[in-house]
Amino acid sequence: MELLLGITILSLFFHLSSSAFTPNNSYFLACGSTSTISLTSDSPPRSFVPDSNFLRTSNSLTLSNPNASPNSPTLYATARAFTEPSSYQFTLDIEGTHVLRLHFFPFSAQNHDLSAARFNVSALDRFLLLADFAVPNTSTPIIKEYLLWVDTGELTITFTPNSNSGTSSLAFVNAIEVFTAPTSLLGNSDPLSIAPSGNINQLQRQALETVYRINVGGPKVTPANDTLWRTWVPDDDYLLSKALSQVNSTTRISYSDLDSAEVAPQLIYLTARSMNPGSMVETNPNFNFNITWRFPVTPGYSYFIRMHFCDIVSKTFTALYFDVYIGDQFAQENLHPADYTDNLAEAFFRDFALDVPTSQQVLHVSIGRSLSKTTPQTANAILNGLEIMKVNNSVGSLNGTFNPGSVPSQDNKKNLVSPAVLIPSIVGGVLLIILAITALVFCRRRRAKPVPKPKESPVSWSPYRAAVANFIGVSSKSTDGTAPNASPNFNLGLHIPFAEIKSATNDFDEKLVIGTGGFGKVYGGTLRDGTRVAVKRGMRGSRQGYPEFQTEIIVLSQIRHRHLVSLIGYCDDWSEMILVYEYMEKGPLRKHLYGSDFPCLSWKQRLDVCIGAARGLHYLHTGYSHNIIHRDVKSTNILLGENFLAKVADFGLSRSGPSYGETHVSTGVKGTFGYLDPEYFKVQKLTDKSDVYSFGVLLFEVLCARPVIDQRLTREQVNLAEWALEWQRRGQLEKIIDPRLEGKINVNSLRKFGEIAEKCLAEYGVNRPTMGDVLWNLEYALQLQETELKREPFEDSVNMHSQISVAAVGPSPSTTISIDDEEGDGMTRMSEDAPDITTTINVFSQLVTGEGR
Ligand SMILES: *[C@@H]1O[C@H](CO)[C@@H](O)[C@H](O)[C@H]1NC(C)=O
Ligand SMILES: *[C@@H]1O[C@H](CO)[C@@H](O)[C@H](O)[C@H]1NC(C)=O
Ligand SMILES: *[C@@H]1O[C@H](CO)[C@@H](O)[C@H](O)[C@H]1NC(C)=O
Ligand SMILES: *[C@@H]1O[C@H](CO)[C@@H](O)[C@H](O)[C@H]1NC(C)=O
Ligand SMILES: *[C@@H]1O[C@H](CO)[C@@H](O)[C@H](O)[C@H]1NC(C)=O
Ligand SMILES: *[C@@H]1O[C@H](CO)[C@@H](O)[C@H](O)[C@H]1NC(C)=O
Ligand SMILES: *[C@@H]1O[C@H](CO)[C@@H](O)[C@H](O)[C@H]1NC(C)=O
Ligand SMILES: *[C@@H]1O[C@H](CO)[C@@H](O)[C@H](O)[C@H]1NC(C)=O
Numbered sequence: 010m011e012l013l014l015g016i017t018i019l020s021l022f023f024h025l026s027s028s029a030f031t032p033n034n035s036y037f038l039a040c041g042s043t044s045t046i047s048l049t050s051d052s053p054p055r056s057f058v059p060d061s062n063f064l065r066t067s068n069s070l071t072l073s074n075p076n077a078s079p080n081s082p083t084l085y086a087t088a089r090a091f092t093e094p095s096s097y098q099f100t101l102d103i104e105g106t107h108v109l110r111l112h113f114f115p116f117s118a119q120n121h122d123l124s125a126a127r128f129n130v131s132a133l134d135r136f137l138l139l140a141d142f143a144v145p146n147t148s149t150p151i152i153k154e155y156l157l158w159v160d161t162g163e164l165t166i167t168f169t170p171n172s173n174s175g176t177s178s179l180a181f182v183n184a185i186e187v188f189t190a191p192t193s194l195l196g197n198s199d200p201l202s203i204a205p206s207g208n209i210n211q212l213q214r215q216a217l218e219t220v221y222r223i224n225v226g227g228p229k230v231t232p233a234n235d236t237l238w239r240t241w242v243p244d245d246d247y248l249l250s251k252a253l254s255q256v257n258s259t260t261r262i263s264y265s266d267l268d269s270a271e272v273a274p275q276l277i278y279l280t281a282r283s284m285n286p287g288s289m290v291e292t293n294p295n296f297n298f299n300i301t302w303r304f305p306v307t308p309g310y311s312y313f314i315r316m317h318f319c320d321i322v323s324k325t326f327t328a329l330y331f332d333v334y335i336g337d338q339f340a341q342e343n344l345h346p347a348d349y350t351d352n353l354a355e356a357f358f359r360d361f362a363l364d365v366p367t368s369q370q371v372l373h374v375s376i377g378r379s380l381s382k383t384t385p386q387t388a389n390a391i392l393n394g395l396e397i398m399k400v401n402n403s404v405g406s407l408n409g410t411f412n413p414g415s416v417p418s419q420d421n422k423k424n425l426v427s428p429a430v431l432i433p434s435i436v437g438g439v440l441l442i443i444l445a446i447t448a449l450v451f452c453r454r455r456r457a458k459p460v461p462k463p464k465e466s467p468v469s470w471s472p473y474r475a476a477v478a479n480f481i482g483v484s485s486k487s488t489d490g491t492a493p494n495a496s497p498n499f500n501l502g503l504h505i506p507f508a509e510i511k512s513a514t515n516d517f518d519e520k521l522v523i524g525t526g527g528f529g530k531v532y533g534g535t536l537r538d539g540t541r542v543a544v545k546r547g548m549r550g551s552r553q554g555y556p557e558f559q560t561e562i563i564v565l566s567q568i569r570h571r572h573l574v575s576l577i578g579y580c581d582d583w584s585e586m587i588l589v590y591e592y593m594e595k596g597p598l599r600k601h602l603y604g605s606d607f608p609c610l611s612w613k614q615r616l617d618v619c620i621g622a623a624r625g626l627h628y629l630h631t632g633y634s635h636n637i638i639h640r641d642v643k644s645t646n647i648l649l650g651e652n653f654l655a656k657v658a659d660f661g662l663s664r665s666g667p668s669y670g671e672t673h674v675s676t677g678v679k680g681t682f683g684y685l686d687p688e689y690f691k692v693q694k695l696t697d698k699s700d701v702y703s704f705g706v707l708l709f710e711v712l713c714a715r716p717v718i719d720q721r722l723t724r725e726q727v728n729l730a731e732w733a734l735e736w737q738r739r740g741q742l743e744k745i746i747d748p749r750l751e752g753k754i755n756v757n758s759l760r761k762f763g764e765i766a767e768k769c770l771a772e773y774g775v776n777r778p779t780m781g782d783v784l785w786n787l788e789y790a791l792q793l794q795e796t797e798l799k800r801e802p803f804e805d806s807v808n809m810h811s812q813i814s815v816a817a818v819g820p821s822p823s824t825t826i827s828i829d830d831e832e833g834d835g836m837t838r839m840s841e842d843a844p845d846i847t848t849t850i851n852v853f854s855q856l857v858t859g860e861g862r
């Protein structure tokens with residue numbers, strides 16, 4: 010049994026890591042065609058099938074292009090045309106982001122001129138994708154691409170001919186693609202907002218339209234060279250001054266993990282533009298100039314901008330720093346590829362969000378030299394690829410102002426979640442978790458050998474989401490009585506034999522102790538492969554803390570994030586409870602704030618640390634489809650690594666948050682005095698807002714550099730949260746800040762910071778911002794510090810409020826695995842809550858390639 014399970018798990022692992030992306034749901038329709046059209050040149054190849062089974066109308070026309078030459082692509086030789094509102098309907102049994110592509114190629118046939126057609130297209134009865142659309146009369150097909158979030162159920166696409174333009178108006182379409190996007194595509198980190206606007210909350214839930222998809226410095230990439238059948242066009246038409254840049258290329262790049270290959274294909278990263286020194290030697294000896302691309306955009310919409318980078322020009326890994334501007338503002342200063350990758354020539358991307366003002370019709374994207382981090386000799390900047398997506402406006406439209414909610418709806422209002430799909434997946438999920446745990450317990454001694462060093466993942470990649478999706482995908486298929494496969498989430502490769510740990514810590518040498526906590530001692534050590542680690546050894550033999558131990562293994566082995574301390578392994582041989590983490594060189598944040606003689610952290614460093622910690626918590630709360638509450642946010646649980654990179658540690662108390670429909674989890678109070686959410690304390694209702702409260706206390710601790718409870722002080726000063734709030738409300742926060750920061754904080758930055766902390770400490774959780782809001786506002790505070798913007802106080806405050814109201818959309822749907830030990834008997838029970846039943850829709854993007862096949 011043991012052996013069998015082991016083999017199954019291993020082979021599953023192997024299978025998953027070697028297989029290419031295949032969408033769970035995919036529909037490729039050749040509209041109006043009576044036969045299947047195979048596109049064998051696509052990679053992977055696709056077959057477009059006749060559309061009649063997906064049509065929800067009895068009144069439509071089938072048109073054939075009389076001029077179609079036998080050797081032209083047959084996808085565009087036929088069309089489906091409509092004279093009245095008509096829909097296509099697709100059944101999708103997996104929730105998530107879906108790609109929708111619509112192909113249009115007008116021709117004249119049977120007395121109908123398709124180039125005269127004018128129509129609206131809407132999706133899910135909720136998003137207007139195209140308004141009063143007239144297909145340009147070109148010789149190449151027009152392809153529009155969208156990304157839509159679809160909950161399990163039906164995706165309806167409605168075509169509505171416009172009657173006001175004449176009696177014989179038509180709507181038509183030549184081909185439709187609908188398929189599930191890989192979970193890594195949109196990831197789960199929200200884009201960095203370009204202040205003071207540009208907040209896209211819950212990016213995945215927005216309707217996005219791909220407007221530009223550019224292979225910078227490279228050739229056109231076609232569906233034959235992209236596993237998601239995307240088209241990437243060269244940048245020449247958008248580049249402002251060609252002479253300022255040069256094209257660099259390479260033959261090999263790497264990805265930080267397997268899923269990343271789906272985000273953009275290799276071909277995109279193999280070429281880049283960099284700064285051309287030759288062009289400027291005489292006129293600009295400081296080498297201070299920008300490479301700029303210019304894109305026409307629709308005023309008044311928000312845009313999501315993804316920039317792809319891969320350092321193929323530097324000689325050394327850490328050499329490159331450059332500045333990125335979007336919309337003529339700083340998007341990121343001193344962008345440093347080494348912050349996001351482990352090697353030269355490793356791909357990564359950065360996401361940004363920007364509101365285009367109503368007065369502006371073009372968007373500039375620029376890269377240029379970092380003035381603070383480089384000399385004219387070392388200056389350079391790169392860009393490999395660029396995607397620009399339009400975000401639906403507040404009425405759900407991507408084109409026009411019409412509210413598609415009033416689209417005449419078809420008789421297709423079906424129950425969106427079919428219980429037939431849901432129940433097996435729940436049962437399967439529970440079964441699977443139980444099995445995985447069993448496997449974890451039974452196999453732990455078998456898998457002792459190589460200790461894989463977990464890779465740090467760049468902020469916006471989400472390698473582990475795919476694993477979760479697998480898990481759900483597999484589970485729904487494993488209810489037919491066959492042996493279910495265990496999930497790769499419970500990484501059995503993490504077990505480390507006791508002997509190895511003993512040797513790494515020099516037989517638990519007291520000299521190597523770097524910390525002591527309720528759980529036991531923490532030792533610094535070095536594994537045989539040279540990896541520096543922190544070894545946390547629980548008090549031996551006692552069952553106390555065993556549930557926390559298990560929680561930490563389960564939680565940490567599933568999630569990886571740049572701002573969460575990674576678990577490298579664990580050991581439970583001989584009833585030991587040992588957890589092995591990545592080594593955090595600079596130790597806990599608290600030590601750098603007070604009570605030691607470490608050098609004083611600058612304000613910028615402190616903001617960076619808070620931002621990092623906020624990112625980690627934001628990820629815990631919203632990422633990875635579990636929402637996890639940390640429950641013990643404090644300055645000793647924020648650890649600092651090299652370059653003061655902050656990571657959140659200690660998940661021993663964490664547990665999954667409420668799932669949709671529940672507002673809280675009730676539980677015995679745990680946490681640390683001084684940081685405890687009073688609401689949680691009073692009513693024992695745990696929500697992620699309890700972490701927000703603790704984080705607010707932490708913010709004041711960072712600002713004032715004193716313990717959160719200090720009994721030596723006068724009564725009103727003992728509790729930092731109360732004391733600081735008092736001064737914040739008086740508008741005199743600067744009176745109690747760390748004296749070493751006096752005169753070094755920009756007043757606007759301080760005001761913003763105080764506001765954020767105050768909001769976090771709101772008495773009731775509902776009034777507190779989400780970690781996402783906190784994060785954006787901290788980033789803004791950092792920008793205020795760095796750029797010393799002169800703003801009216803009024804303006805910043807409005808910004809804060811509007812972000813909070815946008816955020817109040819509600820918990821994102823999730824499949825929550827909760828680990829229950831209410832009885833306190835050390836037994837871990839698992840349950841899986843049902844996925845969110847509400848239908849929230851996310852529209853993706855629209856792509857104008859002006860070209861097809
Ligand atoms: C589109 O082009 C075709 C031929 O190029 C022409 O016959 C037709 O009239 C054009 N339609 C419109 C609406 O301009
Ligand atoms: C793109 O795909 C085609 C067909 O698979 C292949 O022949 C071609 O070499 C690829 N192009 C590049 C640049 O890899
Ligand atoms: C980048 O390209 C330019 C010319 O296109 C070349 O002179 C330079 O050496 C290249 N740099 C690298 C690192 O390949
Ligand atoms: C680069 O572009 C940004 C944004 O448009 C601008 O503020 C900056 O002055 C430019 N730098 C140079 C050297 O032109
Ligand atoms: C896009 O539409 C959704 C659903 O209608 C809405 O919740 C969201 O706020 C819209 N996005 C923006 C940026 O207004
Ligand atoms: C709607 O789309 C058309 C073409 O697809 C474009 O020309 C027009 O500017 C768009 N209008 C808005 C308000 O987005
Ligand atoms: C199509 O969209 C336009 C622009 O929003 C709207 O004015 C018009 O009423 C819509 N037409 C139909 C038939 O729904
Ligand atoms: C679909 O299922 C496969 C395994 O069958 C999995 O690898 C993939 O991540 C799933 N995709 C989504 C979007 O759930």
